[in-house]
Amino acid sequence: MELYDLELSGNCYKVRLFLSLIQKDYTLIPVDFLDGEHTRPPLSDMNPFKEIPILSDGDLTLRDSQAILIYLARKYGGEAWLPTEAGAQAQVMEWLMMAENEIARGPNDARLHDKFGFKLDQALAVKKAQRVLALLEARLESRDWLALDRPTIADIACFPYVALGHEGGVPVGDHPNVAAWIDRIKALDNFITMPEL
Numbered sequence: 001m002e003l004y005d006l007e008l009s010g011n012c013y014k015v016r017l018f019l020s021l022i023q024k025d026y027t028l029i030p031v032d033f034l035d036g037e038h039t040r041p042p043l044s045d046m047n048p049f050k051e052i053p054i055l056s057d058g059d060l061t062l063r064d065s066q067a068i069l070i071y072l073a074r075k076y077g078g079e080a081w082l083p084t085e086a087g088a089q090a091q092v093m094e095w096l097m098m099a100e101n102e103i104a105r106g107p108n109d110a111r112l113h114d115k116f117g118f119k120l121d122q123a124l125a126v127k128k129a130q131r132v133l134a135l136l137e138a139r140l141e142s143r144d145w146l147a148l149d150r151p152t153i154a155d156i157a158c159f160p161y162v163a164l165g166h167e168g169g170v171p172v173g174d175h176p177n178v179a180a181w182i183d184r185i186k187a188l189d190n191f192i193t194m195p196e197l
Helices: 010-021 065-077 086-116 122-139 153-163 176-186
Strands: 002-005 027-030 054-057 060-063
Touching (some): 002 010, 010 065, 010 153, 060 065, 086 122, 122 153
Antiparallel strands (some): 054 060
């Protein structure tokens, strides 16, 4: 199994983190993002969207961190990380969609602007990030984990860009439930970190 990776990418990190949590061996292949390696063959052949991460497992090649998490959870992580029961699975999927949408367009975009100089609407990204934090704070008011009564890939998918929000001017700040959730994830067996966490 090979993971094409950028160390500072939260989307790549969530895959590395999950692989560590389930103790699955893989080969890490750093991608020279600044030189545009991901935009040229062979990587652009593996992912025509020209993005990373890319996971290769035997004959299967996957793009998109949420899809990769689903695959790894289903194939290697067991029922605990992604249940097969319809209702429980749907609850996990709700949060994967939040990671792909609201979190990506909120805390992630704010970080892309501040840390990497991407030209986007910073004020809108911060507004969306603040909404994300408010939603998470309310969700975590009376529960430890986002989807179920245990950590799932929902938590892993949502974690990186929320925890890195300070790099986009959106720190967890006065959201104690979110801060406690971040600490619970960091306390999981086999947790690994990334820069600025």
